[in-house]
Amino acid sequence: MIPAGFEYFTPTSLPEALELLSNYKDDVKILAGGQSLVPLMKLRLAKPRYVIDLSGVGDLNYIREAGGAIYIGTLATHSDIEHSELILRHCPLLAQTAATIADVQVRNRGTLGGSLAHADPAGDMPAAILALDAEMKASGPSGERWIKAEDFFVGFLTSALEPDEILTEIKVPQLRGGKSVYLKAAQRASGFAVVGVAVRLRLAGNGNCDDIAIGLTGVTDKAYRAKTAEDELKGKRLDDEAIERAAQRVMDRIDPLEDINGSKEYRAHLAQVYTARALRAALAQK
Amino acid sequence: MTEKYIGTSTRSKEGPRHATGRGHFTDDIVLPGMLQAMILRSPHAHARIAGADASAALELPGVAAALIPSDVVAYSRPFKPGRYAAGLRKPIPEYATAVDKVRYMGEPVAAVAARDRGTAEDALDLISIDYDALPAVVETADAMKPGSALLYEELESNIAWKGSLTYGDIDGAFKAADKIVKENLKIHRYSSTPLEPFAIIASYDAASRKLTVWVNAQVPEVIYDALREALELEDIRVIIPDIGGGFGQKIHLIRKYVVIVSLLAIRSGRPVKWIEDRSEHMMAAGHSCAQEFDVEAAVKTDGTVLGLRFKEIDDVGGSTSTLTIHFTNKLNNLANTYKVQNIALEGWSVLTNKCPVIPNRGIGKPGMCYIWERIMDRIAEELRLSPIDVRKINLIRPEQMPYTTPSGNVYDSGDYPSLLATAVEKIGYDKLIEEQKRARERGRLLGFSVVIGVEPGGRNAARDMAIFPEMKESPGSGGVNGATIKLERNGTIALYLGSPNCGQSHETTTSQVAADVLDIPPDKISISTPFDSDLAPWGVSAANSGNNFHLYDIGAVHGAATKLREKIFTVAAHVLGADAAQLKIEGGAVHAPGSPVKKLTLADLGKIVYGNQAMLPKGVEAGLQATYYYTFPHAEPNMVPGADRKVRAQFTFSAAAHAAVVEVDRETGKVRVLRYLIVGDNGTVIHPNVVNGQIYGSAAHGISVALGEGFVYNSEGQLLTLTLTDYGKSSTEETPKVEIIHRPSPSPFTTLGQKAAGEGAAIPSPAAIASAVENALKPLGVKIRDLPLSPERVWNLIREARR
16 A cells, blocks of 8 residues: 655646656656546556656646637646536536546546546546547647547547647537536446446427537447437437437447446446436436 | 433443544554564465565565565464364364465465565565466355365365254154245355454564554454464463454454464564555455355245255355354354244355455344245245235244244344334335335336344354364353453542444443443443453453343443442441441432431542551452453353254344335346335343444445445456455445334343344345345346345346346
8 A cells, every 4th residue: 555666756847747758758657636546556556667746837727718618727626627617607517527526535636637648448527528529738848739539538548648748738619509418327436437428419499409429438448429329319309219229329339348347238238228318318408 | 220321322432532533543553663564465366385485575675574484384383273163074274374375365475574564565576476376266166066176185175064953843844834935045245344454563572472462353362362372372462442343354364464463573573563455355354155045945825934944055265264154153043033943954165265254244144034034025925925924924922932943042032023013014015015006107116125133142152062062172152251340549430341342332331331330420430441351351252243242241341330339338338337238329429318418429439448448347358349250141041052953042132124115227227225114122222322323334234235245256266346446335325314213122131131233234134125126126027036236237137037
């Protein structure tokens, strides 16, 4: 329960942090909120030789509105997001998802950026980020680049960040007139998603589906958008039959995980059940 | 004595210190120069130890001592098989660590002590153990096959014990039956996961050859004997500070670690502390036993059960040291609440490459209750009777009390029909039948159940001789425990208990008893902690186990306080020139009748007995201190089993009816407990809040056991549930509110009519949940045989039923 020895850095600027990262990139971990990294280190499942703590870097914790989007600093905590008026007004899905993460203590320290960069296949935020069409800003030695949510989650605990890049900002487009919901079958103790489904949709004047995004987490080795399921619903009337049909498609070309929290069959089944439930819950919103 | 305090929820004595973070646990203790220990554990389920080398670890700066298997063999001796190993047919030497083979993942193999814990963890990586991996034997069915890899070659089989017990005329019962009802049942491996894992400090004074250990052990006897046997020391002091939960986890396997830590202290010449981490506790501190039952009941068409017989296969894991405890504990509640006279049981204890099994809140008793209550439901179903009526017709009637069961238990008191009827009424059974009909029409899976179970209390140490009368070393018989009470110089009372406690408010409860005997307020009574084997008046029943407290500790405190009161009156009568028989204690003073001036405060009395010889009556010992060792006065008949194998497994019998209402999510298989109600008879209730606390906690555990918590091994014998996250205990969100109704039938045999409450609701609750879930799934034809009922398991049962 005591981590193996490591060298600890607290840079005070982003360039300094990036320089440290470039120097030590082979055996280094970035510390944001520490809610995943520190337990792994205490169990000695992770033994990085270098740890770069971002808490000393100024201006990484903010939630701002600009030009039709919400910009969130990488160190904004789940609690900040859960209670932010800007987020509650413009992308309530993110606040609702944040409120389901673990417990108050974890939400007070855990950060959005840390959670996304960790790319835990059972993390909640990736599903919401996918459903919201968010973009991630990666800062590296040669500048910044934006990565779309769909391209960000690459595999088990692997994001599209390069070893010398830091996720510094998340941009969530403001989408009007939408309904959204995040539902999950939660792991009993941790609250991690055995299966989590984030749905965002907008209805046209005739009541048909005008826009739809479905993000799933917990199901396979990375969070993903269920595009074929979305295609089943686009432009259609969202009746029970359509919802069931869409739910049947969320496992298209997906190889589900298998662990003590659920077999492949059960996970696939839960993904369908929770997709249908999330769609109904979203539709039921005023 | 008065009854001012007994029966009321007096202010908690230990609550304030725990609520304010001022409890004094083993890890709070810091000794000068103390080292920190870490244990190296086997990554294999089954392997031969080919070699071990700790020299690199010893070279790491800060490391003071290391132990490898050859050191353990050189410097310690194996434990003797104790009562938990009753029936072991060949002595199997078991050392504190594995020495020749490892038999479960997590088995301790080596240890280090270093200046701090981080260094000790670093040093573990530097100890090399050469393993020759052997095939892992994980399932009992595989372990029992001829040709299976053997855990103990010297036993020539993985079936380490088999045996049977028959009471009454079982063949006659089955011949006379109208119908034989059969079922196969299974209970899984779980634990009570106390908040505080094992914690030990050992300090050895080489000059006086005295070893002192601080340990959060439930049973001082186990630690004391283990250290004597393993280290051949005479002068041993066992100090037991506050314990963060026990439930049986801290009775048995903790002895290994006390020896390991003591060896490190002896070798390094410095005090050594070891605090187990959660994963170590999950993999190696002990599990409850997975039990499989093949059950048959001989019944008449009206539901009367003539006889019950069952076969039991116990998966005892990778040690012979607790070989038969889950089988012999069936004797504690073998007849449950039923008047069935013919019962036969046959058992196999099967070794597997899993964590050894240990006592766990009720030990085999939840399994025995599960057998009875599941088969009662099955009888009702096959005979098309109401499950309530089937239970009712078989219950022991209150006018039959005290009632002797076929295996020799004597039930002291109880009105089982009234417990059942009250539960049926208060849960609204008839209304639920209607509600269920409406729910089913809407496709909802609503279910409910009422079950009943006894809760035995007060262990008889001779029980295990029922299966092993030829036991070489008698495990003892009946029970003994003491208490010491003292009037202090200032008129307050100091009380020394004979047992440690794990947070069950023993200080509060015993102070109530002493307060009523002495007629002084409980806040004038101070309970001395921690338990200290050098000072405490402890006996074989000084065990925070076996539901012992209510019988032995309360009996001892009552006896000691009564002795003290008599002596107070003797001295006061002399000083006041009054008749001792007429004196009474009131308002902190001893009063003579009818005289407002003839009184002596307890503080004045204190000054006299400790300092004023001239005022003492002649021939009376100075001081005001009394020790009383309690034995149960009604322990005969059947205290020691004879040729008929009849034995009083325990001495008092609480009982409770449990009613559950559940709803099953048809799509996900998730079970939600909508209501949970307990109608309990715990005899005279000394402190209602304390007893309710025991009931809440044990119900929460039993419900969680039924709904999903438990250990999972893969086919290689690797434990997959290494953290509380994986283990799947129910959270407070999933735990229902537990409604408690008390219907006490005081015991005619105990000091105050008190009965047990500690194991409590953990015994019937798995059966209650299984029964309610089966009732909910009835439209789908699902039968509940195995626990746990995790969502995926229930979903699979629903799927299989649809096929």
